[in-house]
Amino acid sequence: MTESSLTQDIAAGSPVRLQAVSAEGQPEVTPALEELYRGFEQELLVPLWTEIGDLMPAHPRSRAVPHLWRWERL
Numbered sequence: 001m002t003e004s005s006l007t008q009d010i011a012a013g014s015p016v017r018l019q020a021v022s023a024e025g026q027p028e029v030t031p032a033l034e035e036l037y038r039g040f041e042q043e044l045l046v047p048l049w050t051e052i053g054d055l056m057p058a059h060p061r062s063r064a065v066p067h068l069w070r071w072e073r074l
Contacts, residue, residue: 016041018050025053 018037020029026049027033040047048055 014041014044016044016046018046
């Protein structure tokens, strides 16, 4: 089995699904972008620009909650 046929076999059931959407910080949706995304799916790739907002948010998303410890209660 060649590398290209292996890639095609995997891509047939690819878990990678991309959909071009109009959003701030995303490229304009065009037929060329849709075609590019289909190529990414076939190669099991995900472009960084679709994930960068989750990886590097503009503002921290801390789950920490401040607490005031009263010395008298300790």
